[in-house]
Amino acid sequence: MQDGEVKDKNEISEGADFKVYELGYLLAPTIAEENIPVSYGNLKDLVSSFGGELISDEIPKMIPLAYSMSKVVANVRNKFNTxxxxxxxxxxxxxxxxxxxxxxDLDSNFIRFLILKTVKENTIAAKRFVRGDSYKRLPTRRSIDSETAVPINKEEIDKEIDALVAV
Amino acid sequence: MKQDYFSANNIKYIDYKDIEILKKFLNPNGKIMSHKRTGVTAKNQRGLTSAIKHARFLGLLPFLVK
Structure with missing residues (x-):
């Protein structure tokens, strides 16, 4: 009997298949900057209402889009560049x-969103490393431009040359 | 670039938000470089490709540079 009970508990815990997800999203620029924390808070509440446990996040910030996107809201096609x-x-x-x-899908504030399976570990550690590099570069650029720029850009220059040759 | 960039920099998970890293693997037209050129391992090249495609979908990277 006891064994049976234990099995049941295991089944319940296995049935609830918890995975780490990441939701990346683009909010429409028509939202006023003051209201961004509101929609950000709403999203947090939404995630927790579905039993989600937040690991990390970033407050939405304005970015220029690499290409213009369009979304139809209430039969009106809206174009977005930011x-x-x-x-x-x-x-x-x-x-x-x-x-x-x-x-x-039903929320008109979102231009697009992307749900991905990911890992619990912080994946932006690499980003910081790159950022740290770029921060270091900035002050040196002013003083000694040629000395610092050459070793860092070597790979990029090589790649650019390769690409040019290929074209 | 013969050595794998990601194992050299100890990057285990290629994140679509790291556009500075992803940009290194695009050619001037915005196309993804072949693994021959990137020197990345097959596994990482697959991860890199999907990361670039996710970044493109969210407008972080262009599909095409004219």
């Missing part, structure tokens, strides 16, 4: 994530 880009990482039941997607 958007608020934000992301959040959370642990959620794999069954609930579809419901979250359906919910987000």
């Amino acid at each position: 958007a608020y880009f934000g992301w959040s990482k959370f642990v959620m039941d794999s069954d609930k994530i579809l419901e979250l997607k359906k919910h987000l």
